[in-house]
Amino acid sequence: MAFGTYKEVVCARSTDKDIQKVSQDGGIVTALFAYALEENIIEGAIVAGDTEDPWKPEPTIALSREDLLAAAGTKYTFSPNAIKIKEAVRQNGLEKIGTVGTPCQIMGLRKMQSYPFSTRFVADKIKLMIGIFCTENFPRDSLRTFIDGKLHSSLAATTKMDIGKGKFWIDTVDGKQGLKIKETHGYEQAGCNICRDLVAKYADVSTGSIGSADGWSTVFPRTEGGNEVFQAAVEAGLIETKPMDEGKFGLELLEKLANNKADKGNAERERRLGLGLPLPQEL
Amino acid sequence: MLEGLKKWFNKLLGREAKPDAEDEKAKLKDSVQQVVEAESKPAEEAKKAADAAKAEAESSEPNIEESSTQEVEKVADKPRVGYIHMSGCTGDGMSLTENYDILSTVLTEMIDIVYGTTLVDVWTEGTFAQEMPEMDVALIEGSVCLQDEHSIKELLEVREKAGLVVAFGSCAMTGCFTRYSRGGQLAQPKHESFVPISNLVKVDAAIPGCPASPEIIAKTIVALVNGDMDYLTPMLNMAACDLACGCDLQTSVVNKALCCGCGTCVLACPTRALEMVEGRPSHNKSRCIKCGACSTHCPRTWFPAERVKKDLGL
Numbered sequence: 077m078a079f080g081t082y083k084e085v086v087c088a089r090s091t092d093k094d095i096q097k098v099s100q101d102g103g104i105v106t107a108l109f110a111y112a113l114e115e116n117i118i119e120g121a122i123v124a125g126d127t128e129d130p131w132k133p134e135p136t137i138a139l140s141r142e143d144l145l146a147a148a149g150t151k152y153t154f155s156p157n158a159i160k161i162k163e164a165v166r167q168n169g170l171e172k173i174g175t176v177g178t179p180c181q182i183m184g185l186r187k188m189q190s191y192p193f194s195t196r197f198v199a200d201k202i203k204l205m206i207g208i209f210c211t212e213n214f215p216r217d218s219l220r221t222f223i224d225g226k227l228h229s230s231l232a233a234t235t236k237m238d239i240g241k242g243k244f245w246i247d248t249v250d251g252k253q254g255l256k257i258k259e260t261h262g263y264e265q266a267g268c269n270i271c272r273d274l275v276a277k278y279a280d281v282s283t284g285s286i287g288s289a290d291g292w293s294t295v296f297p298r299t300e301g302g303n304e305v306f307q308a309a310v311e312a313g314l315i316e317t318k319p320m321d322e323g324k325f326g327l328e329l330l331e332k333l334a335n336n337k338a339d340k341g342n343a344e345r346e347r348r349l350g351l352g353l354p355l356p357q358e359l
Numbered sequence: 360m361l362e363g364l365k366k367w368f369n370k371l372l373g374r375e376a377k378p379d380a381e382d383e384k385a386k387l388k389d390s391v392q393q394v395v396e397a398e399s400k401p402a403e404e405a406k407k408a409a410d411a412a413k414a415e416a417e418s419s420e421p422n423i424e425e426s427s428t429q430e431v432e433k434v435a436d437k438p439r440v441g442y443i444h445m446s447g448c449t450g451d452g453m454s455l456t457e458n459y460d461i462l463s464t465v466l467t468e469m470i471d472i473v474y475g476t477t478l479v480d481v482w483t484e485g486t487f488a489q490e491m492p493e494m495d496v497a498l499i500e501g502s503v504c505l506q507d508e509h510s511i512k513e514l515l516e517v518r519e520k521a522g523l524v525v526a527f528g529s530c531a532m533t534g535c536f537t538r539y540s541r542g543g544q545l546a547q548p549k550h551e552s553f554v555p556i557s558n559l560v561k562v563d564a565a566i567p568g569c570p571a572s573p574e575i576i577a578k579t580i581v582a583l584v585n586g587d588m589d590y591l592t593p594m595l596n597m598a599a600c601d602l603a604c605g606c607d608l609q610t611s612v613v614n615k616a617l618c619c620g621c622g623t624c625v626l627a628c629p630t631r632a633l634e635m636v637e638g639r640p641s642h643n644k645s646r647c648i649k650c651g652a653c654s655t656h657c658p659r660t661w662f663p664a665e666r667v668k669k670d671l672g673l
C-alpha cells in the first residue's frame with residue numbers, strides 16, 4: 077500500500093498564528109509537540125535547531141514552546157535527531173521524548189525500539205515520533221552548489237527553502253526564486269536512491285505538504301498513541317482540519333508520487349543487485 | 360509451549376522433527392503474537408508470558424494429578440540455561456539481573472539456570488568440580504583466550520552439552536575490547552589472544568551489545584520461552600559474525616552507498632567513537648571498542664519491517 081497503515085488522512089493546520097508564521101507548511105509538527113509538551117505527554121522534543129552557520133541544522137533538545145518555534149521550518153539537509161536522544165535521557169533526565177524525522181530516521185529508531193541491543197533504557201523513552209514526508213535529502217554542499225551556481229544566490233541570503241509545484245524554491249530579500257526539480261537531480265545523497273518510503277509509514281503521525289494547499293498539511297495519524305495526541309490537539313482547538321482533496325492535486329497526487337518513489341527505489345535496487353552490491357536485508 | 364521450543368532446537372540442529380511439529384509451531388506462533396501484540400514493554404511482555412505459562416500449567420493441572428510422572432516432566436520442561444563466563448566483564452550477566460521487576464519470575468518460573476559461576480555455583484573448574492549438565496541454551500559471555508586451556512576445554516564441552524550456543528554480549532560475538540589485548544600483563548602475561556567464540560565452536564545465535572541491554576535480554580527470553588523464532592531471526596543471522604567495528608560501518612554501509620544520514624549508529628555507540636560529520640558517521644578509531652552496536656542498529660544493514668509493524672499495531 078502506498079500510504080502504509082493509518083487511522084485516517086486529513087488536511088490540517090495549526091490555528092496558532094505564531095506557529096503559522098514560522099512553520100514550513102501547516103505547522104503540524106510544531107503544534108503537536110507544543111501540545112504534547114503542554115499536556116506532559118512528552119517532556120522535550122528533539123528537533124532540527126539552527127546554528128551560526130546558515131542552513132547547518134544541529135539536533136537540539138526543545139524543552140519549551142519557544143524552543144520549538146525557533147526550530148520550525150524544513151532544512152533540506154541532515155539533522156540526525158537521533159544522536160541527541162541519549163543526552164536527553166541521560167543528561168536531561170527526560171522520561172518521555174518526542175522526535176521528528178524523515179522516514180529513514182524513523183526506521184532507525186523503530187528498529188532500536190523493537191531490538192534494543194545495546195541501548196540501555198533509551199529507545200523506550202521515545203513516546204511521540206512524528207514522520208515528515210520525504211522525497212530526498214541533500215548534503216549541505218549540494219544545496220550550496222545549486223543555490224550559488226544555478227540560482228546565483230547564497231545560503232546566507234536564503235531565508236526559506238521549499239519544494240513544491242515541480243520546483244525547489246528559495247526566499248531571499250530579493251524575493252522568491254525557483255529551480256526546476258530536474259535541475260537538482262544528482263545532488264541528493266546516494267542513500268536516498270534506494271528509499272521507498274515517502275510518507276513515513278512507521279511514524280506515530282506522518283505529515284507533509286503534498287496533497288494539501290499552501291499553508292496546510294496532509295496528516296496521517298497511524299498508531300493508537302499518535303492518533304490520540306492528534307485528535308486531542310484537534311479537540312483542544314490547536315489544530316483545525318478539513319477533508320482531504322481526493323482529486324488530482326490531493327490524494328491522487330500523493331499516491332502517484334508515493335508509488336513513483338517506490339518504483340524508482342526498486343529500480344535502483346535492481347541495478348545495484350546487478351552490480352553485485354549489497355542491499356539492506358529485509359526481515 | 361516448551362515442546363515447540365525443543366522441536367525448534369531439533370530443527371535448528373538438523374535433527375528430525377516429528378510430523379506434528381508444524382501444527383505445534385503454528386499454534387505457538389499464534390500465542391506469541393498475542394503476547395507480543397498486547398504489550399510493548401519487555402517487562403510487561405515477560406510478566407504476561409509468565410502468566411500465560413502459569414495459566415497453562417493450571418489449566419492442565421487435572422492431568423498432572425492423574426500421573427505423577429507428568430508433573431516431573433512439567434518441571435523439567437523449563438528451558439535449562441547455562442551461563443558461561445569466558446573473558447568479559449560480567450556486564451551482560453549484570454544486565455540480565457537488571458530486569459529487576461521480572462527477574463524473580465524469570466528465574467523461578469521461566470527458566471532454570473543449571474550451570475554457571477554467577478547466579479548459580481555450578482562449574483566444572485570450581486573448587487568442588489561438578490560435571491557439566493545437558494543444557495537447552497548456553498549463554499556465553501566473553502571472548503575465549505587461546506592460551507587459556509580451561510576456557511577452551513569448557514567452551515568445547517559446552518558445545519557438546521548445549522542445544523543452543525548463544526554469544527551473549529559483544530565480547531563473545533566480536534571479541535569487542537578484548538581484541539586490543541596483546542598479553543604481557545599480570546596475572547597471566549602469556550594470555551594474549553582473545554577471539555570471538557565462533558572462531559572455535561559453532562555458534563547458533565548472538566546478542567551483541569556492550570553490554571547487551573536489559574531490555575533485549577528480557578525480549579529474547581520471552582521469545583525463547585515462546586518459541587518465537589521470528590523475533591530471534593536477527594540473532595540467528597548474526598551468529599557467525601565475528602567482525603564488527605566502526606570501520607565496518609564505513610566499509611559496509613557508507614562505502615556501499617547505503618547510508619542515509621539518520622544518526623542511529625551514533626546513538627547506539629556506547630563510547631562516543633562516532634559523530635556525524637556532514638551527514639555521515641565519522642569514526643574515531645582510538646575510542647572504538649569494536650562492539651558492533653553501530654552496524655547492528657543501522658537501519659541500512661537490516662530492517663525488521665514485519666516486527667516493527669507488529670510492535671506498533673500497524
Ligand SMILES: Cc1cc2nc3c(=O)[nH]c(=O)nc-3n(C[C@H](O)[C@H](O)[C@H](O)COP(=O)(O)OP(=O)(O)OC[C@H]3O[C@@H](n4cnc5c(N)ncnc54)[C@H](O)[C@@H]3O)c2cc1C
Nearest residue numbers: 099100101102103104105106124149151210211284285286
Ligand atoms: C529533507 C526533507 C525532505 C522533504 N521532502 C518532502 C516532500 O518531498 N514532500 C512533502 O510533502 N514534504 C516533504 N518534507 C516535509 C515538509 O517539508 C515539512 O517538513 C513538513 O510538511 C512539516 O511541516 P510543518 O509545517 O508541519 O512543520 P514545522 O512546524 O515547520 O516543523 C518542522 C519540524 O521538522 C524539523 N526538521 C526540519 N528539517 C529537518 C530535517 N532535515 N531533519 C529532521 N527534522 C527536521 C524542524 O526542526 C521542526 O521541528 C521534507 C522534509 C525534509 C526535512
Ligand code: SF4
Nearest residue numbers: 180210212213268271
Ligand atoms: S529519501 Fe529516504 S533515505 Fe533519503 S532522506 Fe528521505 S527518507 Fe531518508
Ligand code: SF4
Nearest residue numbers: 605628647648650651
Ligand atoms: S564505533 Fe562505537 S558502536 Fe561501533 S563498534 Fe566502535 S564502539 Fe562499537
Ligand code: SF4
Nearest residue numbers: 618619621622624657
Ligand atoms: S545508522 Fe547507518 S544509515 Fe544511519 S547514519 Fe549510521 S551508517 Fe548511516
